[in-house]
Amino acid sequence: MPIQVFPWPPVGALGGEWTQIAPTARLRSGLTGRDQMQASQPRRRIATVVVSALAAGRMGAGYCETLKQILDGGIHAVRLQSSPINWWLDELQRQGETMNANPLAWRAGSGPNPLAYQAGSGPNPLNWYSGLVVRGGVPVAAGAWVHLPAWGLPGNAIVGRPGDFIRIYDLADSAVSEIARLMRPAATNSAGEVTLKLDRMPSISNGRISMAGQDEAVFRVEGALPRAVQPVSGDWSYTWNFREVFAEEVGGFQERPNTWT
Incomplete structure (x- = not known):
């Protein structure tokens, strides 16, 4: 039976961690005496979020207590x-x-002005964006890593640092995207161009780049659900610890996208 997956509530965070673990097993050969190490479990993301009770409209405690309830003791996920x-x-x-253009959906209008374009879905979509569109070229293998040319960025600026995530979108369909991670600082020239060094080979070429693209995964609470004591004055917080879970481990995911609206 699939577990339910809830979106993270709109709370204010005091701090957070996003990292990964890759459990290994160490073996010693009885014949050669050599040590060998190999993966013992799949690589997983680990996350921690410290939620303020008073930030974002003083609703943090209520959201956290409600989330604890619907997670049903940690059976379900976020x-x-x-x-x-x-x-x-x-x-x-x-x-x-x-550094991050937001797509707008437009269609040919049928009102008083037949040349007008109106928001919404329709038979004649146009690629319109708010903000400056950052474009990516064709990714090229560079040894163990990947180089991706990018342009349309602010000139003479540091636009990314090692470990930052970017998201690459298919120009034909903004619903299709993938994440990559920067391996070195990304500093543009005066024309706003830079060659990004990535940790993986993206399958999308000549796409649109969001320089603040976020990684994403499904998590279960690791350990006990958090508790927090409200003081007489001042803020208080909930510390959530999460461990990534895979769909095949739990019989699938049932998404609950409109939980907080």
């Missing part, structure tokens, strides 16, 4: 996006519209 890997103030800058 879908999380990654917290900033490097300094969060730098990440705020990377989230601006100069």
Whole structure:
């Protein structure tokens, strides 16, 4: 039977961690005496989120207690996006519209002006965006890593740091995207161009890049559900510890996308 997967509630965070573990087993050969190490379990993401009770409208405690209830003791799961890997103030800058264009859905209108274009779905979609569109070229293997040319960025600026995630979108379908991670600092030239060094080979070429793309996965609570004591004055917090879970381990996922709206 599948487990339910809830979105993370709109709470304010005091801190967070997004990392991964790769459990290994160490073996010693009885014939040669050599040590061997091999993966003993799948690689998994591990996440921690410290939630403020008073941030975001003083609703953090209520959201946390409600989330604890619907997780049913930890049986069910949440879908999380990654917290900033490097300094969060730098990440705020990377989230601006100069590095992340937001797509707009438009269609040919049938009102008084037949040449007008109106928001919504329709037979004549156009690729319109708010913000500056960052384009990527064709990824090329460079030894064990990958080089991806990018342009349309602010000139003479550091637009990414090692460990930061980017998201690459298919220009023909914004619902199709994939994540990659930067392996070195990304500093543009005066024309706003840079060659990104990535940890993997993306399957999308000549796509649109979001420089503040977030990693994403499904998690169960690791250990006991968090508790928090409200003081007489001041803020208090809930510390959530999560461990990634895979669909094949639990019989599938049943998404609950509109839980908090």
